[in-house]
Amino acid sequence: MAPTPRPELAEAPPSVQQEVARLAASPELRSAYNWFRVQEPQLAHWQLEMARIPAPPFGETARAAWLTERFQELGLDDVHTDDVGNVFGAHPGFGRRYVALSAHIDTVFPAGTPLNIRQQGTRLYGPGVSDNGAGVTAMLAVAAALCCVRIHHGMPILFIGNVGEEGEGDLRGMRHVFSAPRWKDSLAHTLVLDGAGSDTVVAEALGSRRFEVIVRGPGGHSWSDFGAPNPIVVLARAIQAFTHVQVPATPKTTFNIGVIRGGTSVNSIPESASMRVDIRSTSTPEMERLERTLRVALDEAIAEETEAAEARSSSRRPFGVNCEFVGIGNRPAGELEADARILQVIRAVDAQLGNVAQVQRASTDANVPLSLGREAVAIGGGGSGGGAHTLQEWFDCSGRELGLKRILLTLLALAGAGE
Numbered sequence: 001m002a003p004t005p006r007p008e009l010a011e012a013p014p015s016v017q018q019e020v021a022r023l024a025a026s027p028e029l030r031s032a033y034n035w036f037r038v039q040e041p042q043l044a045h046w047q048l049e050m051a052r053i054p055a056p057p058f059g060e061t062a063r064a065a066w067l068t069e070r071f072q073e074l075g076l077d078d079v080h081t082d083d084v085g086n087v088f089g090a091h092p093g094f095g096r097r098y099v100a101l102s103a104h105i106d107t108v109f110p111a112g113t114p115l116n117i118r119q120q121g122t123r124l125y126g127p128g129v130s131d132n133g134a135g136v137t138a139m140l141a142v143a144a145a146l147c148c149v150r151i152h153h154g155m156p157i158l159f160i161g162n163v164g165e166e167g168e169g170d171l172r173g174m175r176h177v178f179s180a181p182r183w184k185d186s187l188a189h190t191l192v193l194d195g196a197g198s199d200t201v202v203a204e205a206l207g208s209r210r211f212e213v214i215v216r217g218p219g220g221h222s223w224s225d226f227g228a229p230n231p232i233v234v235l236a237r238a239i240q241a242f243t244h245v246q247v248p249a250t251p252k253t254t255f256n257i258g259v260i261r262g263g264t265s266v267n268s269i270p271e272s273a274s275m276r277v278d279i280r281s282t283s284t285p286e287m288e289r290l291e292r293t294l295r296v297a298l299d300e301a302i303a304e305e306t307e308a309a310e311a312r313s314s315s316r317r318p319f320g321v322n323c324e325f326v327g328i329g330n331r332p333a334g335e336l337e338a339d340a341r342i343l344q345v346i347r348a349v350d351a352q353l354g355n356v357a358q359v360q361r362a363s364t365d366a367n368v369p370l371s372l373g374r375e376a377v378a379i380g381g382g383g384s385g386g387g388a389h390t391l392q393e394w395f396d397c398s399g400r401e402l403g404l405k406r407i408l409l410t411l412l413a414l415a416g417a418g419e
Contacts, residue, residue, distance in 0.1 A: 012348035020348040020413050028152075028417075029409065032145040036404045039141070044124065044397055046070070047137040048117055051129045056111045060085055060163045063105050067161040070140055075147045076159060084176045085163040091146050093156035097186050099415045100158045101142060101407070103135035103193040103381070104165030104173065104365055108389050122397045130385030130395040135193035136161060138381030138400075142408050154416030155188065165194075165365050168210075170329045174365040178372060189342045189414045191407070192366045192378035196385030196395055198403040201346055202378035204361035205370040207333025208280045209287050212326040213238075213298065218319060219271030227313025229305045229321045231273035232262050237301035238294075239275070245293045253281035255290055276328070282361055284333050298323050331363050334370030342375040345413045349406055379407070 011017075023029060036043075055063040067087045071079040076089030087105070090098070107128035109115075117126035124133070143159050145151075162173030178184050192202075215231035239257055247253040255278065262273025279290045302321050309319050336343055350357050362378065369376035382403015387393040 012344040012351065016344045016413075017348045017351060020345065020352050020409065023413055023417055024352050024409055026417075028149055029412075032149045032151065032408055033401070033405055035145050035148055036141060036401050039144070040397060040400065043137050043141050043400065044119065046140055047124060047129065047133045047395070048119060050105075050136060051117045051124070051126055051133045052115055054109075054111060054113070054115065055106045055128070056109060056113070057106060057167055057169050058164070059111055060106045064161065064163070067105060067136070071143070071159065074140070074143050076143060082176060082180065084173055086173045086177060087161040089143065089159045091143065091153075091157040091159070093153050093415060095155055097188040098156050098158040098183075099411060100160055100187045100190040101139055101193065101411055102160040102162055102174070102177075102190060102365060103139045104132050104163070105136060105161045106163050106166050106169055106173075107131070108166045114391070116391075124395045124397070125393070127391055127393055129393055131195045131388040131393065132165070132193070134196040134381035134383060134385060134395050136381075138193050138404060138407055141404050142411065145404075145408060151412065151417060153412055155414070157411060157415055158183075158187070162365060168328055171331055171365060171368055174368040178368050178374075187369070187374065190366065190369045190374065190376035191342070191411060191414070192364055192376060193381045193407065194364050194378050195380050195388065196383045196403075197380030198355055198382050198399070198406055199357050200380060201343070201350075201357050201359050202362045202364055202366060203336040203343060203359050204282055205332065205334040205367035206280055206282055206361050206363040207284060207287055207367065207371075208278060208329060208331045208363055209291060210279070210327070210329030211277045211291075211294070212274055212328050213277060213294075214272060214274045214324045214326065215298070215302070215321065216272045216324070217269070217321045220269045222267040222269060225269055227309050228269050229309040229319050231270050231321070234298070234301045234305045234321065234323075235260065235262070235273050235275050237304055238297045241297040241300065242294050245290065247290070248286065251281055251283040251286060253279075253283065253286045253290065255279050278329075280363075282333050282335065287333070295325070331367050332371030334367060334372070336370060336375065336377065340375050342377055342414060346377060346379070346406075346410050349409045349413065352409070353402065353406060355402060355406060379410075382406070
């Protein structure tokens with residue numbers, strides 16, 4: 001995730017702070033904290049082992065099978081996968097509503113990417129080792145601690161290793177969870193683990209819309225068919241017009257043309273050309289406005305190039321130019337209420353642990369529940385990391401313990417431990 005800071009929120013109410021302090025002082029929590037410390041070599045082993053299993057977009061099956069085995073080894077209940085490949089396991093509690101702890105198992109790296117996963121001291125290196133090796137490992141650590149220390153809590157806890165968070169996966173795993181009859185109304189709180197760190201709380205979902213725009217024309221030879229409309233020129237005209245659109249600073253709204261393709265040779269008028277466009281905002285109306293502006297720019301560019309082509313050409317044949325919009329991503333926007341229980345709890349947890357965390361907006365799996373008005377935040381799995389989405393990605397296990405304490409204490413406070 002690429003977070004953006006937003007204003008700080010107020011401290012948690014005294015009652016929530018007292019509740020968290022009581023829980024943190026319990027013998028069971030101290031035992032769990034000690035388990036985290038002692039088991040760090042096992043956690044690093046899990047992280048390296050998982051990162052060596054390819055999980056490209058829409059190719060997460062092998063990694064899902066690995067996670068299923070880990071859930072079963074830990075003794076979680078009802079371990080299973082759903083129709084899209086999400087992996088589930090539950091730690092029992094009471095009642096029909098759950099607290100969910102999720103981490104995406106996919107990576108941005110295409111099939112065939114060399115996975116040179118290795119460890120040097122406290123640092124782990126290789127593609128996906130932090131995003132989201134850190135998140136999945138933290139989820140396993142918390143599940144293992146609950147099973148080993150036998151901490152009792154009120155609401156059952158659902159562990160989810162979900163697919164399809166990255167890129168064109170378009171949050172498909174989490175969308176499926178929140179559309180499934182079994183889960184859509186039974187998840188009271190969702191704590192999403194994404195990447196490394198302990199210094200963020202993503203409480204606002206950054207929405208995005210992505211399109212591939214394809215312009216098609218008759219094509220031809222640059223000499224004998226001179227004058228025929230050129231799809232690349234259409235795109236150039238449209239880009240020139242669209243990039244002059246004004247965007248607000250608040251809510252922050254952005255756009256980007258990230259990929260352009262088209263043509264076969266320097267002396268051929270291309271039959272088609274395409275571009276990929278990314279629009280982002282925390283405001284759905286702003287994203288809709290930019291999409292409309294883009295469509296108008298393309299319509300006008302087609303009309304202008306067709307008129308220019310007719311003026312250039314001596315041919316009487318009609319010029320057929322058309323444009324196709326293909327949606328390749330649509331991440332919903334949303335925002336957590338300032339007085340939401342999950343926010344109050346994590347603020348109290350950070351105060352209890354002496355942890356300084358900044359509230360941020362970003363695009364994560366939390367977008368889905370937040371867009372539905374459900375309580376959710378995304379946080380890191382502890383430690384530190386860098387080089388995300390590159391072959392030089394790394395994760396440092398130093399400091400992981402703080403992140404794990406933060407996750408466990410938040411989870412148990414939400415589930416009603418000791419009540």
